[in-house]
Amino acid sequence: xxxxxxxxxxxxxxxxxxxxGSAYGVGMAGQAASGVVTEDPSKFAKVLLLQLLPxxxxxxxxxxxxVTLSRIGILxxxxxxxxxxxxxxxxxxxxxxxxxxxxxxxxQGKTAAASIGIVAKKPDQFAKAMLFPAMVETYxxxxxxxxxxxxxxxxx
Amino acid sequence: xxxxxxxxxxxxxxxxxxxxxxxxxxxxxxxEICLExxxxxxxxxxxxxxxxxxxxxxMHLADQALEILDRYAPEKKPMLHSLEGKPLLEGSIYDHVxxxxxxxxxxxxxxIQLDQELQTQxxxxxxxxxxxxxxxxxxxxxxxxxxxxxxxxxxxxxxxxAPYTEKEVRSFLSEENETLSLYTIxxxxxxxxxxxxxxICMKEETKELECALRNHGFARPSQLLDQPPEEKxxxxxxxxxxxxxxxxxxxxxxxxxxxxxxxxRLMSDYYRVRTEKYEVLGxxxxxxxxxxxxxxxxxxxAGPLAAELxxxxxxxxxxxxxxxEEQSPVLLHNNTFARxxxxxxxxxxxxxxxxxxxxxxxxxxxxxxxxxxxxxxAYGAIISSACGAAILKFPRMEESLKKSLQLFFWCGLSTLxxxxxxxxxxxxxxxxxxxTFFGVSLPEGQSVIPALWFVPLNDPMRLLMxxxxxxxxxxxxxxxxxxxxxxxxxxxxxxxxxxxxWFLLILGLLLILIPSSMFASMFGLEVTFPAFVHVLAxxxxxxxxxxxxxxxxxxxxxQWGIRLALGAYDLYNITGWLSDLLSYxxxxxxxxxxxxxxxxxxxxxxxxxxxxxxxxxxxxxxxxGHTFNLAINLLxxxxxxxxxxxxxxxxxxxxxxxxxxxxxxxxxxxxxxxxGK
Numbered sequence: 001x002x003x004x005x006x007x008x009x010x011x012x013x014x015x016x017x018x019x020x021g022s023a024y025g026v027g028m029a030g031q032a033a034s035g036v037v038t039e040d041p042s043k044f045a046k047v048l049l050l051q052l053l054p055x056x057x058x059x060x061x062x063x064x065x066x067v068t069l070s071r072i073g074i075l076x077x078x079x080x081x082x083x084x085x086x087x088x089x090x091x092x093x094x095x096x097x098x099x100x101x102x103x104x105x106x107x108q109g110k111t112a113a114a115s116i117g118i119v120a121k122k123p124d125q126f127a128k129a130m131l132f133p134a135m136v137e138t139y140x141x142x143x144x145x146x147x148x149x150x151x152x153x154x155x156x
Numbered sequence: 157x158x159x160x161x162x163x164x165x166x167x168x169x170x171x172x173x174x175x176x177x178x179x180x181x182x183x184x185x186x187x188e189i190c191l192e193x194x195x196x197x198x199x200x201x202x203x204x205x206x207x208x209x210x211x212x213x214x215m216h217l218a219d220q221a222l223e224i225l226d227r228y229a230p231e232k233k234p235m236l237h238s239l240e241g242k243p244l245l246e247g248s249i250y251d252h253v254x255x256x257x258x259x260x261x262x263x264x265x266x267x268i269q270l271d272q273e274l275q276t277q278x279x280x281x282x283x284x285x286x287x288x289x290x291x292x293x294x295x296x297x298x299x300x301x302x303x304x305x306x307x308x309x310x311x312x313x314x315x316x317x318a319p320y321t322e323k324e325v326r327s328f329l330s331e332e333n334e335t336l337s338l339y340t341i342x343x344x345x346x347x348x349x350x351x352x353x354x355x356i357c358m359k360e361e362t363k364e365l366e367c368a369l370r371n372h373g374f375a376r377p378s379q380l381l382d383q384p385p386e387e388k389x390x391x392x393x394x395x396x397x398x399x400x401x402x403x404x405x406x407x408x409x410x411x412x413x414x415x416x417x418x419x420x421r422l423m424s425d426y427y428r429v430r431t432e433k434y435e436v437l438g439x440x441x442x443x444x445x446x447x448x449x450x451x452x453x454x455x456x457x458a459g460p461l462a463a464e465l466x467x468x469x470x471x472x473x474x475x476x477x478x479x480x481e482e483q484s485p486v487l488l489h490n491n492t493f494a495r496x497x498x499x500x501x502x503x504x505x506x507x508x509x510x511x512x513x514x515x516x517x518x519x520x521x522x523x524x525x526x527x528x529x530x531x532x533x534a535y536g537a538i539i540s541s542a543c544g545a546a547i548l549k550f551p552r553m554e555e556s557l558k559k560s561l562q563l564f565f566w567c568g569l570s571t572l573x574x575x576x577x578x579x580x581x582x583x584x585x586x587x588x589x590x591x592t593f594f595g596v597s598l599p600e601g602q603s604v605i606p607a608l609w610f611v612p613l614n615d616p617m618r619l620l621m622x623x624x625x626x627x628x629x630x631x632x633x634x635x636x637x638x639x640x641x642x643x644x645x646x647x648x649x650x651x652x653x654x655x656x657x658w659f660l661l662i663l664g665l666l667l668i669l670i671p672s673s674m675f676a677s678m679f680g681l682e683v684t685f686p687a688f689v690h691v692l693a694x695x696x697x698x699x700x701x702x703x704x705x706x707x708x709x710x711x712x713x714x715q716w717g718i719r720l721a722l723g724a725y726d727l728y729n730i731t732g733w734l735s736d737l738l739s740y741x742x743x744x745x746x747x748x749x750x751x752x753x754x755x756x757x758x759x760x761x762x763x764x765x766x767x768x769x770x771x772x773x774x775x776x777x778x779x780x781g782h783t784f785n786l787a788i789n790l791l792x793x794x795x796x797x798x799x800x801x802x803x804x805x806x807x808x809x810x811x812x813x814x815x816x817x818x819x820x821x822x823x824x825x826x827x828x829x830x831x832g833k
Contacts, residue, residue: 049791052788052791053791053795055788056788056792059749059753059788060749062753062756063748063749063752063753063756066752066755066756067752075759125503126503127500127503127504127798128503128504130795130798131795131798131799131802131803134795134796134798134799135799135803137795137796138739138742138799141741141742141745141746141796142738142741142745144745144749145620145741145742145744145745148616148745148748149616149617149620152616
């Protein structure tokens with residue numbers, strides 16, 4: 001039964017840390033976006049897209065939490081009997097998404113805020129502006145990939 | 157998949173045809189005019205700044221009038237108005253507006269005057285309202301403030317800075333000066349911000365009394381009313397009513413002019429076009445009787461254009477090839493499918509001289525990879541049908557918007573295809589519905605509509621392998637294009653060193669890796685090649701690596717030390733290839749993200765089971781959740797497909813940085829002109 005506690009904390013760590021990173025990133029980009037919209041409301045759609053970019057880490061966290069919960073049977077109600085080792089393995093598997101999500105979310109937010117600056121001055125360079133935050137996201141995706149591959153290969 | 161051939165065109169004609177030639181060129185929109193930046197003594201220019209300013213002023217006049225109309229009589233726009241594009245105008249804009257332009261200007265002026273008057277009235281109303289507000293504490297006073305006293309008495313009003321009753325005032329006055337007695341005070345109002353009072357006293361005591369009051373902060377009002385406040389208020393209210401009536405009247409007058417909106421738009425565009433014409437006109441080199449003009453023109457229209465100009469204006473026209481060293485502007489020319497990717501390419505950069513236009517190949521990969529990332533049949537169908545419907549319904553929408561919608565139409569189809577391959581229809585919605593609401597019991601791992609290929613969630617390693625395989629194909633295509641360019645430019649050494657050696661090295665390494673035990677344990681797939689393939693693979697890898705080591709620094713002919721060091725450094729790029737390749741694992745991650753979030757939504761929706769509220773909950777959660785999932789994953793797929801193209805694919809062969817072809821034409825804001833092309 002002990003293992004279930006660890007496995008569940010894994011799900012929580014992934015969702016919580018990645019969610020925090022996204023919240024910070026989206027918030028930061030949102031501040032920059034509001035500044036642009038006060039000057040030129042017609043850029044709303046463009047800056048909104050840029051603001052959304054750091055939001056994906058939180059979604060990856062949710063995704064990992066959900067996969068974990070369904071693997072350990074909590075979603076179906078009850079929860080399986082899980083060995084201590086398995087529980088710790090699941091916790092370890094969840095860590096990359098959580099930690100990388102937190103940090104990449106923060107930095108992607110900063111990059112997105114800078115990209116919003118590009119859109120403010122040169123709206124026609126929107127596609128390029130969108131790529132810079134996407135570069136940061138690569139690492140969140142890689143972490144997600146590691147987590148998901150681990151989760152699917154840990155026998156429960 | 158091509159770049160339009162460009163020609164250089166030089167036109168020389170009589171000065172009297174100057175404007176008509178320019179007008180014709182503007183109408184056609186085929187020529188990018190190159191202007192000499194500096195005026196030379198031999199060819200003085202016409203100063204058109206004055207005329208240009210006048211036109212610009214009228215253009216702003218029309219725009220301003222339109223803004224006023226929008227404020228008081230906003231146009232009812234349908235929801236998808238922005239997709240509609242500009243209305244079409246047949247013929248030349250010069251013919252349409254020239255006759256009526258003074259009338260249109262008058263309308264614009266009238267509108268602006270009406271608006272000014274309206275603003276004045278509004279400020280008046282505000283002012284009067286403020287005045288009434290300020291008068292409020294004096295309302296109990298039933299005589300004017302500046303009423304003179306009688307023969308023996310004085311009358312004055314004023315304020316004290318704190319609330320007092322009459323008794324309190326009397327008491328502090330007697331404290332101040334015991335002799336004061338012949339006066340009467342009326343407190344008109346007392347509130348936190350002060351006491352308003354009226355005083356009547358004997359003339360000889362006025363000074364002492366006021367002095368005593370002043371010691372407590374008494375002040376006379378800065379503005380004295382010459383009427384009793386109540387009367388004044390009534391008067392002001394009447395004036396406000398009048399002003400409001402006239403505001404309503406003015407607004408009605410403005411609204412009555414909303415039929416002129418089309419005319420004002422025409423006027424604005426007319427002056428916009430003329431301003432541009434005069435801008436060019438002012439920079440043309442000319443002599444007393446002739447003028448000259450040089451520019452770029454697409455090769456396919458150069459002939460007819462030259463013929464027309466010669467015939468109509470007796471102009472002398474030269475069309476010549478663009479010299480080797482000159483960068484010509486770039487105009488892309490693609491078939492219907494590839495054209496949809498032009499926007500994606502243009503935002504990276506147009507091809508330079510000697511570069512291939514990669515739009516066609518890129519669009520194929522774009523659509524393929526996009527579908528793989530989103531991979532849900534229902535989402536794909538939604539995107540495709542929405543974009544398709546929009547394109548059919550609004551055939552005149554703006555060109556760049558149309559291109560993006562076309563691209564998403566194809567991407568939607570590809571998403572549909574991959575969704576069917578992987579068995580994703582709103583995630584696992586069908587299974588959840590069947591289980592929850594129809595009580596179908598499905599064995600573990602089975603689905604109502606089974607995947608045509610396999611379900612990525614059950615076998616992620618397999619999809620990872622295929623993602624990397626698609627990545628390999630994508631990267632090798634990029635390298636192949638580079639090879640093609642090398643051969644086209646007859647740089648065979650570069651072809652051998654930068655393309656063939658790399659190709660050998662990477663392919664050799666892959667062939668060594670695939671039969672290894674590491675590969676087998678990762679992907680659960682054991683591959684055995686015949687023995688000669690092993691030897692061949694090793695040979696390829698070693699040959700490629702040696703080739704790179706020896707020839708990458710080939711420009712340093714005799715400095716072998718540096719040459720080898722450069723080669724070794726270039727060989728280090730193998731890590732770049734590794735990271736490029738691993739970057740394609742995002743295909744798996746994003747594909748899984750769509751599927752898993754969709755199943756989270758479905759599971760949340762089905763939580764209340766098979767009941768009426770359960771069905772209602774499912775409907776709501778399904779609608780909101782899938783809209784959200786579609787939006788966020790659409791954004792993700794768009795961004796990351798772009799990245800794979802820009803960084804991984806273009807990194808192999810494409811630089812971009814060409815200049816866009818910007819022809820001299822009628823850049824209108826409100827109407828499209830269909831000239832006599």
